Structures are given as C-alpha cells and as structure tokens.
Amino acid sequence: MLFSRDTAGFLNVIEANKGIIYKVANAYCYDVENRKDLIQEITIQLWLAFPKYDEHFMISTWMYRIALNVSISFYRKQTTIIKLSQPLTTEILSLLTDDSPLESDSELSLLYSFIRELNELDRALILLYLEERSQQEIADILGITPSNVSTKVVRIKEKLRKKFSTLKS
C-alpha cells in the first residue's frame, strides 16, 4: 500500500520513537487489552496533532507531552476514551518475543510496579528522569521550572530507594 507523504513521515516518526509510546502506556495501563487501546488512542492523537507539530520543540518532547496527556486522561476516564476512539482492535505495537522484558527481569518488574504506585504526575516525572531526559526537556514536557524538576526528582528517587530497601531487608 502506498502511503501519502504525510502518512509516511508520520509513520517514520512513530517508528523512531515507538519506545516512548510503549513505555508511557505501560506506566499508566496495567491491563494488556486496555494498553492496546491506549497505544491506539495515543497514535490517533499523535496523528491528529501531527500537522500542528511545533518545530521549536524536539520531536521527543512533543511525543511525550501527547502520550502523557492521553495516558493520564485515559487513566482517569478509561471507558469514555475507548468509546471516543474508533472501534479498531488492531495492534499497533507488538513485542517479537512472548515474554515482555518486564516479565523476564524481576528487578525491572519491581521498579515498574513501584512507579505505578506513584500518583500520575510523579509517575510522569520519574519516567522522564529514567529516560535520561535533560532537566530542561522534562521541564518543557511537564510545564514546570527546571529547579522544580530537580527537587521533585530527588524526593521521588528517595521514595523508590526506600521501597527497594524495604523489600531487600
């Protein structure tokens, strides 16, 4: 099938940044089926926003903003968003192996479960920190100052460390 120029460009952006969509969806949606819907919803909203992409921001900043905004809204109102989207049940992102990396690594699985225990905003912040985004980019994505980012990251990391140490002791 031939894609239009815009579609091809969009697919290339998604291809290059598919990990962002997957990791954000995974942090906000535990259920596998709902996660497929969330990934579909994020892709739809990215496509709708694609013509208005502001080149002043990095493509990753733009993608994180949309993926996080959709995921948090989805988390808050799952049924309605599913109803709003098209009744497609196609899988957009899939893993080649049967076991997801989370299932094969217990420490990673624990880290993800601790992240999911955080509130939606803290979850977004720590996700971006783990993704090694700069303080400035995190500030741009969240809409807070870089100094706020650093203060909050320290507190959230402390929470995570305590959870790990409680578990090990």
Next chain:
Amino acid sequence: MQDSELIALWRSYDQKLQESLTLNRQNAADITLIKIKSLIGSMAPMKIIIIITSMLWVAFLSVVLYHTYTFASLFFWYSILIHALTVTVVIGIYIHQVILIYQTDISESLFKTQYRLASLKSSTLLISRLMFLHAPVWTTFSIQERMFENPVWLVAQGIVTLIFVVAAIWLFINIKYENHEKRWFRFIFSGKDWIPVIESIKMLREIDSFQKRS
C-alpha cells in the same frame, strides 16, 4: 538501589525493547485513513446543544415573566425568576467549559493541559450544587395567596419548603471533594459518569500540591 543502578536497569529495559518492539505500519497507517475525533473536541457538541437548549428555555421563561409580571402570584413569579437566574449561571459555566475545550491543546505541557481538563471536568460538580441549591423553588412556584387561608395547608407547605431549603443549603455546602468517600455522597454521585469528575478534583489538588511542594 543507587541512581546509577536505576538508570542502568532502565537502559537494559530500553535495549530489550529496541530489540523486540515492532511497529505494525499497516495498522498505524489505517488509523490515518479513518475519520477520527480529537480527544478534547469531541466533548464540545453535547455541551453546545445543552447551551442552546438552556438559552431557549431561559428565553421562554423571560417571556413568561414579562407577560405575567402584573397579575401572577408573587410565589410563582419569584420562583420562576430564581430558576431562570440559576439556569443562566449554569449556561455561563457550560460556556466556560466550551471555551476551555477549545483552548486545550493536547500537545501543550502536561500541567497546563491536565489543569484545564481537570478544571473543565470538576466544574460539573458546581452545576450539580447549583441545581440542588435552587430546588426549593419547585415547592413554592405553585403557591397561591388564597392558600394562606387554610392553616393546615400553610403548616404542611411551610414544613415541605423548610425541609427543601435546609437540604438544598446543606447539599450546596457539603458537596465537595472532602466528602467524596461518604455514603450519602456516593449515593448521589454513583455511576461511572461521576468517577472522572471526582478524579479531576483529585488531579487539581495534586497539581496544586505538586507546585507548592516543589
């Protein structure tokens, strides 16, 4: 677990994902070919219908008030006036919601977008509080002056209206997030439509608290 270990763990996850995560280009392309609604914009049509219907209703009530001013019972006239004013305030809230909908851009920063969306959703609770507050007018609009000649009726009417007034004021004051776990609150606001409203108020508080703590 140290910072470096956390980062290393996440890097290894990222590496594994890079190796196994695949994009189904055909399925993603299918999305670009169908007619799809924006997440936010799809909320607007129903609100616009409510605004238009309510404006027509207020216009009708205004005509009634204008033409009955000289001869209608004071109870009828002022009850309808209070109802019309309340509906006008509610229309104002709906207009504010529609403005918020059109101002919201999902590609803007997380806090800005979530604050707008949460404000939009949580204002629905204010509409409910206003509706409860003006409920007593439904017990007063049909009162006629000649009914005062019957003391039994007068006492019964007085009790009913008083109960409505007390309940309306109590509900107006107490319908708030702090009470969302209470049984009476959950009874009134049961159902999946209200969960996002309560969650939105929680989100507004989290945003405030996030900004204050930082």
